[in-house]
Structure formats: C-alpha cells, structure tokens
Amino acid sequence: SYYYKQQINCIKRTIMGNIYDKASLILTGGSAYKAGELWAEKPLTDAGKFTYGRNSVANRLTDCGEVKEQAANVPLVEWLDSSPYMLYEIASTNRYTNSYSFSGWDFSQGSTVRTPNAGISPEGLINAAKIDQATNNNSCFFMQNTTVTAGYWYTHSIYVKSNGARYIQMTGSTGFNGSRINFDIIDGTVTYSDNYDAFLAYGIEAIGNDGWYRVFVTMVGGQSISGRIITALIDDANGGRLESCTVPTGGILAWGGQLEQWTSYEGLEPTSYIKTEGSTASRPRSDLYITSLQANNVFGESSGALYLNMRPRSSSRNTSARSVWMEDATDNGEAFQFYSTDSTAGGEFGTGTITWMWYNTHNGSTNGAEQISLNVDKDNKIVFSWTASQWKLYLNGTAVTTENHTSNPIKMNNFNFEPVQNCNAIKEIMFFDQQLTPEEAITLTTL
Numbered sequence: 001s002y003y004y005k006q007q008i009n010c011i012k013r014t015i016m017g018n019i020y021d022k023a024s025l026i027l028t029g030g031s032a033y034k035a036g037e038l039w040a041e042k043p044l045t046d047a048g049k050f051t052y053g054r055n056s057v058a059n060r061l062t063d064c065g066e067v068k069e070q071a072a073n074v075p076l077v078e079w080l081d082s083s084p085y086m087l088y089e090i091a092s093t094n095r096y097t098n099s100y101s102f103s104g105w106d107f108s109q110g111s112t113v114r115t116p117n118a119g120i121s122p123e124g125l126i127n128a129a130k131i132d133q134a135t136n137n138n139s140c141f142f143m144q145n146t147t148v149t150a151g152y153w154y155t156h157s158i159y160v161k162s163n164g165a166r167y168i169q170m171t172g173s174t175g176f177n178g179s180r181i182n183f184d185i186i187d188g189t190v191t192y193s194d195n196y197d198a199f200l201a202y203g204i205e206a207i208g209n210d211g212w213y214r215v216f217v218t219m220v221g222g223q224s225i226s227g228r229i230i231t232a233l234i235d236d237a238n239g240g241r242l243e244s245c246t247v248p249t250g251g252i253l254a255w256g257g258q259l260e261q262w263t264s265y266e267g268l269e270p271t272s273y274i275k276t277e278g279s280t281a282s283r284p285r286s287d288l289y290i291t292s293l294q295a296n297n298v299f300g301e302s303s304g305a306l307y308l309n310m311r312p313r314s315s316s317r318n319t320s321a322r323s324v325w326m327e328d329a330t331d332n333g334e335a336f337q338f339y340s341t342d343s344t345a346g347g348e349f350g351t352g353t354i355t356w357m358w359y360n361t362h363n364g365s366t367n368g369a370e371q372i373s374l375n376v377d378k379d380n381k382i383v384f385s386w387t388a389s390q391w392k393l394y395l396n397g398t399a400v401t402t403e404n405h406t407s408n409p410i411k412m413n414n415f416n417f418e419p420v421q422n423c424n425a426i427k428e429i430m431f432f433d434q435q436l437t438p439e440e441a442i443t444l445t446t447l
Contacts, residue, residue, distance in 0.1 A: 029084035047296035065208020085425035094274035111138030132251030141232035148175035148227035157216035157270035164250025175227020191237035201268035203349025300433035305385035350377040381445035397446035
C-alpha cells in the first residue's frame with residue numbers, strides 16, 4: 001500500500017512538473033517586486049514584468065502575523081495559511097478618526113474606561129488601548145458617531161484581544177436597527193444573535209497567533225442621520241443588548257477601528273486596515289496589468305490556457321463588475337472576462353460561496369457564458385483553456401463545461417486584474433500558449 005502511494009505521488013509530481021514546464025508565464029504571491037513592478041517567475045525577462053499601481057500606503061498581514069504598512073505603489077503580499085498571496089482591493093475610506101487610540105470616541109458614561117498604549121497591537125507597537133469596565137453591573141461599550149445615509153451598507157470592524165473579558169457584542173444604534181450579535185474572542189467564534197438576518201455579513205478572523213482577532217459586522221443604514229454601530233463588553237455568550245453585567249477584570253485590548261461605506265453592493269467584508277488619527281483617511285484601489293502578451297509569446301491565439309488560483313476575500317460583488325480582463329490591443333470588446341454576477345451573498349465570513357462567470361468575446365459577439373460558484377476565503381483553482389473552435393472551463397478538479405465556437409480569439413495582448421468590488425487574494429497566475437489536456441487541467445486544479 002505504501003509503495004503504491006509513493007508511486008502515485010511520484011506520478012503526480014511528474015505531471016505537475018510537466019505542466020509547469022509548459023507554462024509561458026508564472027506569477028505567484030512569492031514573486032519578486034518593487035514599487036510599481038511585480039516580476040513573474042517565468043519568463044525571467046521583461047516579458048514577465050507586470051505593472052502595479054496603488055498611489056498611497058496600505059497595510060498587509062505579514063508572515064509573522066503582524067499588520068504592517070506598505071509604501072505607495074508597492075504590491076501587497078499578504079500571508080494567509082502560511083502562504084504568500086497578492087492582495088488586490090478596491091478604494092475605500094476609514095470613516096473613523098483616531099482609529100487605534102480611540103481618543104475622542106464615545107464611551108458609556110461612568111462605566112467604561114479607556115487606557116491608551118496599554119498593550120502590543122497587531123502592528124507590533126505598544127499602542128493598543130485597554131477598554132475595561134469601571135463600574136460593575138453597568139453596560140460597557142464604546143462607539144463613534146458618523147453620518148449615515150439610508151440604504152447604504154456600512155462595515156464596522158475592529159481588532160480585539162482578550163485582556164480578561166471573553167465576550168463582546170456588536171449592535172446597531174441610532175441610524176441602524178438594534179439587532180445584536182455576540183463573539184467569543186478567545187475561541188474565535190460567533191456565539192449568538194437575536195436576528196442573524198439583520199446583518200448583511202459578520203465574522204471573526206484570527207490575526208497572527210497571539211490572541212488578536214478582527215471582528216466585523218455589515219449593516220444597512222436605516223435612515224439618514226448621525227448614526228453609530230456599537231462595540232460592547234458582555235459577561236456571557238448569549239448576553240442581552242448592552243446588558244448590565246460584570247465584565248472580568250482587565251476587559252479587552254482594542255486597536256484598528258474601521259468603518260467603511262458601500263454603495264451598489266460594493267462590499268460586505270472589511271478591506272485592509274486604513275490607519276487614521278485626527279481625520280478620516282482613504283486608500284485608492286490597486287491595479288495589476290501586463291501588456292504585449294502575444295508579442296512576447298505568452299498568449300496563444302490558436303490555442304492556449306489561463307490558470308488562476310484565487311481566494312475571494314469577500315462574499316459579494318456587483319453584477320457585471322469584472323475582476324480579470326484580457327483585452328485586445330484596441331480594447332474593442334474582444335476579450336476573455338472573469339467577473340461577478342452575485343450581489344446577494346452574505347452571512348458569516350468564510351462559510352459561503354459567490355457566483356462568478358467566465359465568458360469569451362471575439363469578433364464582437366459573446367460566446368459560452370458560464371456561471372461558477374467560488375468558495376469564500378478558500379483557495380479556488382480555475383483553468384480556462386481554448387482552441388480555435390472550442391473552449392473548456394475547469395474548477396477545483398472538475399470539468400465544468402465545454403463550448404464550441406467558430407472563430408478563435410484574436411489580438412489578446414493585455415491582461416488586467418481590476419478589483420472593482422472589495423478584495424481578492426491571488427496565489428498564482430499561469431499562462432500557456434497551448435491548450436492543456438483534460439488530464440493536465442484536472443491535475444492542476446485539484447485542491
């Protein structure tokens with residue numbers, strides 16, 4: 001049995017090696033980069049140079065589990081499950097001021113005390129605030145007012161760590177419905193809600209290995225007013241709304257409060273942390289593109305393939321908002337597109353799927369649109385393979401569809417990755433100037 005397993009593994013390694021040998025371009029999250037540029041691992045020439053743009057600083061999660069600032073136009077390499085990914089995000093604004101010190105925030109009168117610089121934050125500095133209960137049996141919460149517009153979506157997120165207290169609650173106040181949801185910040189779980197459906201999305205995600213979590217909720221503004229979403233300390237998993245309670249001594253450490261406003265289903269989960277002090281701050285979107293694919297023998301006109309290992313970091317996108325786009329030199333609609341068709345997904349982060357679509361256009365007509373479901377916050381491996389008369393789509397080890405057409409794609413010279421909605425993490429991109437066999441495509445996409 002052991003012998004046969006070893007033989008099978010050897011065969012798999014041989015097949016994968018042959019597939020990588022066929023690739024005309026390989027770009028991974030661990031590829032070399034500098035400001036404005038990201039270099040493919042193959043080819044090691046100017047033909048493998050991608051252009052990257054993001055005209056501001058941004059934060060990423062390092063291999064040490066710390067949130068660190070990256071300079072303007074330097075690619076964001078984020079470490080997820082001990083592997084590097086290229087993180088691409090839409091533009092966003094943190095509407096909260098003093099997002100890590102919580103200076104000037106509103107605290108429940110007489111029952112909550114803030115101690116600045118009381119612990120080491122996720123960025124490795126002693127700038128996390130301690131939030132603790134000053135008076136037992138009184139509600140213990142903090143918040144910051146913001147202008148709320150009815151019908152818009154708002155994502156409220158914060159980094160928290162137990163400093164004695166185990167449970168926190170997030171709930172809407174003025175401008176939002178009063179539904180509540182509770183989190184265990186030691187086990188990293190959602191413990192209770194009086195109405196889960198009142199939250200478009202919610203979640204708790206471990207940051208590093210030292211007890212920090214990023215907790216968030218997304219709610220709809222119910223009226224145009226100065227509103228707020230509240231973070232409260234509670235004393236049990238199923239605690240009531242802003243209950244009078246006895247919070248364990250020490251409370252919590254908090255850092256990195258963020259409030260993002262979305263329109264037209266732009267996003268449901270928080271984007272990377274945008275640090276603020278006395279005023280709000282914004283971060284532009286990131287863009288990745290490469291040109292002259294055919295001239296550099298990267299794109300195969302008569303036959304070829306594209307492989308993408310992608311982890312959606314959001315569970316919703318706007319209908320027809322593209323994220324991957326291969327276009328011809330004149331941008332006249334001859335292209336392959338990969339984009340979202342789903343504007344309704346939500347719920348607990350990391351548990352759902354999102355509907356995406358592959359389709360190709362050539363000679364001004366659309367051929368073979370195909371919807372697929374990608375797992376949120378998990379790797380998804382996709383191969384899109386074509387010849388002059390046929391294209392095939394593979395997802396996570398399965399042949400999804402085959403479509404016949406009468407003319408091959410032409411002049412596919414440019415590849416763009418456009419994070420129009422929220423964010424995605426890309427582990428690997430490969431181009432082939434020839435079609436992959438079904439066996440190769442299934443092997444490459446098997447998780």
